[in-house]
Amino acid sequence: MRIGILGTGVVGQTIGTRLVQLGHDVKLGSRTATNEKATKWVNGAGDHGTQGTFADAGVFGEIVFNCTGGMVSLDALNQAGAESLKGKVLVDVSNPLDFSHGAPPTLSVCNTDSIGEQIQRAFPETRVVKALNTMTAALMVNPAAIPGDHDVFLCGNDADAKSRVIELLRWFGWPGVLDLGDITGARGMEMILPIWLRLMGTLKTPMFNFHIAR
C-alpha cells in the first residue's frame, strides 16, 4: 500500500520505518521537499521510502498519517490539500502540546474540543481516525516492547475507516483496540497527555502504556 506521512519527527520516522519493513511504500512529507531529517530517513529506508512536501505525501498516500505536532497540524494538512485527502483515511497521531509557556506543556485545545475534531471539521470529506497518540513512538509500532497487556485507543466517525486502521494496527502487533466511538473521543485521548507526561517524570522512561484493567 502507498502511505503518506506528514511530519518528519520521531513519530513519523518510526511509523514510516515500520511500514517500509512491512513492505509498504512510504513518502515522508515535510514543509520542504528537501527536509534533512527526511533525507536521512530515506537513505536508511531502502527502495520503499521517499520524501516530498506535505502536498506530495498527501497525493501519494492511500492512507495518510498526521504525525506533525498538534499546534501545526491544520497548517500541514492545508498544505497537503483537501482535494488530495478527499475520501482518504487520515490517522491522526498528533497531540496539541504547547511548549510556548515552558515545561510542562499545556494543551492548545482541550475540554470542549480537540485537534482530532478540528481536523475532521476542516476536512469533512476526509475520514479522520484518532489513534496511537497516547504512547511513545517505539510502542506504537511494537507493543511487545513492554510486557503484559496494554491498550491502544481509537475513535472516528467512519466505521469503515476505523476497520482499516484496526487492520493496520494489527500489522503493528496490536491484537485489538478500544474503540471510543466518534471523533469527539479525541478529547479524552488528547487530555490523557498531562498524566502521561507526569508518569514519564515519575517512571523516568517513556516505555510504558495505559492498560484498562477490568
Add this chain to the structure above:
Amino acid sequence: MRIGILGTGVVGQTIGTRLVQLGHDVKLGSRTATNEKATKWVNGAGDHGTQGTFADAGVFGEIVFNCTGGMVSLDALNQAGAESLKGKVLVDVSNPLDFSHGAPPTLSVCNTDSIGEQIQRAFPETRVVKALNTMTAALMVNPAAIPGDHDVFLCGNDADAKSRVIELLRWFGWPGVLDLGDITGARGMEMILPIWLRLMGTLKTPMFNFHIAR
C-alpha cells in the same frame, strides 16, 4: 482514627463504610446536619458512623476526605473552615465535572489549573493529597474487585501527608501507589476523566481501572 468525610454521595458513603469496617470513627459531613442520605448511612454504619455539617466533619476528622463534587468543593471546604482543617491531611477525591451543558460533562477547570491546586491555594495550611479520583467508588476501597494489576495515583506537596495517605490506601487494599509529585499533578489526574467517561460508555461498566504497563 477519627475521619471526617465531606460529601454524602456514593463516593463519600463508600469510603465511609469501608473506614468504619476497618474500625475507624467516621463523620459524614453535609450542608445540613440532618442530610437524609447521611442519616440513612449512619443507621447502617453501626456505632462508629455519625453525621453532621461540613464544619462538624472538618473539626472531627484527624484526616478529612473531600468527596464533594469538584464544582462545589471550595464552598464545602469553606464551610468546613480553614481553622479546623489547619495542619490536617485532606484527601481530595473530587473531579471538576460540569454537567450544566448536558452530557458528557466538561471539566470546570483544567489544563493550567485543577481543583486539587485550587484547594491547596485556598487552604495553604492544609496538606492536600489528590488521590482515588480516577476510578469508580467501589474500586477505591476494594481494588481486588477487578482482576490483575491496576493503579492508584497520588500527588501533593507534603511528603509526610502522602505517606499517611499511602498507609490509608494500604488499608483499602492498594499494595502501592504511583506518586505523581507535587499538587500540580492533579491536572493530569483530573484530565483523565474524559477518557474514563468514554471508556465507561465503551465497556458499559464503571468497573475498570487504569494500569500503567511497563
